[in-house]
Amino acid sequence: MAVSNMHATAAIGLQTEVEFTLPKGYVDGSGMLHRQGVMRLATAADEILPLRDPRVQQNAAYLTIIVLARVITRLGSLPEIDTRVIEGLFAADLDYLQRLYERINSSEESDTSGNDNSDHGRARAQRGMRSVGEA
Numbered sequence: 001m002a003v004s005n006m007h008a009t010a011a012i013g014l015q016t017e018v019e020f021t022l023p024k025g026y027v028d029g030s031g032m033l034h035r036q037g038v039m040r041l042a043t044a045a046d047e048i049l050p051l052r053d054p055r056v057q058q059n060a061a062y063l064t065i066i067v068l069a070r071v072i073t074r075l076g077s078l079p080e081i082d083t084r085v086i087e088g089l090f091a092a093d094l095d096y097l098q099r100l101y102e103r104i105n106s107s108e109e110s111d112t113s114g115n116d117n118s119d120h121g122r123a124r125a126q127r128g129m130r131s132v133g134e135a
Contacts, residue, residue, distance in 0.1 A: 034076025
């Protein structure tokens with residue numbers, strides 16, 4: 001499930017949004033499958049403000065859920081993306097989105113090929129974004 005498109009801000013040439021296709025897809029309450037989405041670049045606030053959330057203070061792994069809910073701007077025809085939507089993702093989709101987040105927010109050259117490497121794993125650990133099962 002490769003990144004299908006990156007949008008650019010014309011004035012400065014900065015890529016700020018990435019379209020994606022989830023490997024499995026989110027199934028909403030009515031049974032509708034949502035696979036196509038858009039993730040925007042994270043801001044400092046996207047990574048700092050969730051640290052104050054009591055859910056993160058009780059369970060550091062919840063940081064990933066809140067950050068993804070902040071940066072995913074569209075998923076299928078859902079009117080809103082919130083933590084309940086992210087919590088409802090299949091594990092494969094959560095892992096995919098964590099890797100995409102690290103890839104597009106890395107200070108290194110963006111790799112849109114769908115490949116992950118150890119540098120992205122280190123970046124994830126530094127930000128507190130951990131894959132399911134990581135300590």
